[in-house]
Amino acid sequence: MNIVVNGENKDFPEKITLEELIQQLGVRKETVVAEVNRQIIQLDKRAGLNLAHGDQVELIQFVGGG
Amino acid sequence: MTTTLEQIRTQDTYQINGKTFTSRLLVGTGKYPTNELMGECLEASGTEIVTVALRRVALDKKGEKTLLDFIDPKKYTLLPNTAGCYSAEEAIRVAHLARATGISDFVKLEVLYDEKTLLPDPIATLEATTILVKEGFTVMTYTSDDPVMAQKLEQAGAHAVMPAGSPIGSGQGVLNPNNIRIILEKLKCPVLIDAGVGSASDVAMAMELGVVAVLLNTAIAHAKDPLKMAYAMKNGCEAGRLSYLAGRIPKKLYAQASTPLKDF
Numbered sequence: 244m245n246i247v248v249n250g251e252n253k254d255f256p257e258k259i260t261l262e263e264l265i266q267q268l269g270v271r272k273e274t275v276v277a278e279v280n281r282q283i284i285q286l287d288k289r290a291g292l293n294l295a296h297g298d299q300v301e302l303i304q305f306v307g308g309g
Numbered sequence: 310m311t312t313t314l315e316q317i318r319t320q321d322t323y324q325i326n327g328k329t330f331t332s333r334l335l336v337g338t339g340k341y342p343t344n345e346l347m348g349e350c351l352e353a354s355g356t357e358i359v360t361v362a363l364r365r366v367a368l369d370k371k372g373e374k375t376l377l378d379f380i381d382p383k384k385y386t387l388l389p390n391t392a393g394c395y396s397a398e399e400a401i402r403v404a405h406l407a408r409a410t411g412i413s414d415f416v417k418l419e420v421l422y423d424e425k426t427l428l429p430d431p432i433a434t435l436e437a438t439t440i441l442v443k444e445g446f447t448v449m450t451y452t453s454d455d456p457v458m459a460q461k462l463e464q465a466g467a468h469a470v471m472p473a474g475s476p477i478g479s480g481q482g483v484l485n486p487n488n489i490r491i492i493l494e495k496l497k498c499p500v501l502i503d504a505g506v507g508s509a510s511d512v513a514m515a516m517e518l519g520v521v522a523v524l525l526n527t528a529i530a531h532a533k534d535p536l537k538m539a540y541a542m543k544n545g546c547e548a549g550r551l552s553y554l555a556g557r558i559p560k561k562l563y564a565q566a567s568t569p570l571k572d573f
Binding site: 248249250251268269270271274275276278281283285286301302303304305306307308309 | 337338339340341344347360361362363364365366368371372375376377387389390392402405406407409410411477478504524525526527
């Protein structure tokens with residue numbers, strides 16, 4: 244199924260949780276904030292959240308800024 | 310008993326929403342040639358509050374070190390900014406994302422109006438300030454040096470009001486000290502100069518006006534030698550603060566001899 248991650252179309256198996264997606268992408272889970280369809284998903288809720296075809300996932304982290 | 314410089318330094322603290330700080334220099338983490346140099350500059354500047362931004366994770370750079378590998382959130386208070394937001398809604402979203410990291414509930418709120426001047430949108434800034442204060446954030450709001458706007462932001466509950474000395478990244482220093490003086494006269498909440506500082510003397514001058522602190526980024530990050538400039542900024546900030554506390558002499562039109570002229 245197709246999931247849009249940070250604006251990019253990506254193909255994933257039918258059953259995947261947000262935590263698994265973050266793991267598969269190789270992103271460090273503790274330094275990233277996740278949104279699914281514009282809703283922030285807290286760290287402890289990621290493992291229980293099954294993603295669906297067409298979901299929009301945003302993975303955000305701190306970068307340098309003034 | 311004589312007060313030592315060390316005593317003045319350690320006792321001269323200020324608070325933002327109940328949290329106490331000693332260093333009066335807030336430093337940004339953008340635009341450095343390397344993250345290693347940024348870390349050294351933060352250390353050299355003596356800062357306690359550092360601004361950070363939030364952006365999408367680059368999916369093609371997995372496993373690379375992130376900003377937090379170079380900044381210890383236990384050592385520094387992180388002040389996430391809403392840079393690049395052009396509406397209250399966007400800025401509020403970024404503030405929510407920042408808080409969801411669990412690292413900081415501080416936010417440097419900036420809602421911009423146009424890309425060329427990077428001047429704030431005053432109406433959207435006021436709207437976002439009101440909402441984020443109600444939501445329990447510690448809101449430090451970037452604004453122009455308009456004294457009326459500064460008062461409106463304080464009335465909306467901003468925990469600190471941060472007028473720009475001059476446009477962001479311009480290095481022009483504090484262009485209208487009189488507006489800053491009026492803001493300081495009118496506001497009770499902490500007032501910081503945010504943006505426009507170019508050199509250590511700019512910081513000293515801003516501090517001599519009586520602002521609580523100065524926030525800068527480009528002036529260190531883009532200096533020929535950022536580390537030396539970080540030290541210079543620390544010293545300029547302390548010199549300006551001490552000069553403000555000491556109280557300058559009034560300016561006079563005519564000379565006044567420093568040496569007695571009579572009784573040779």
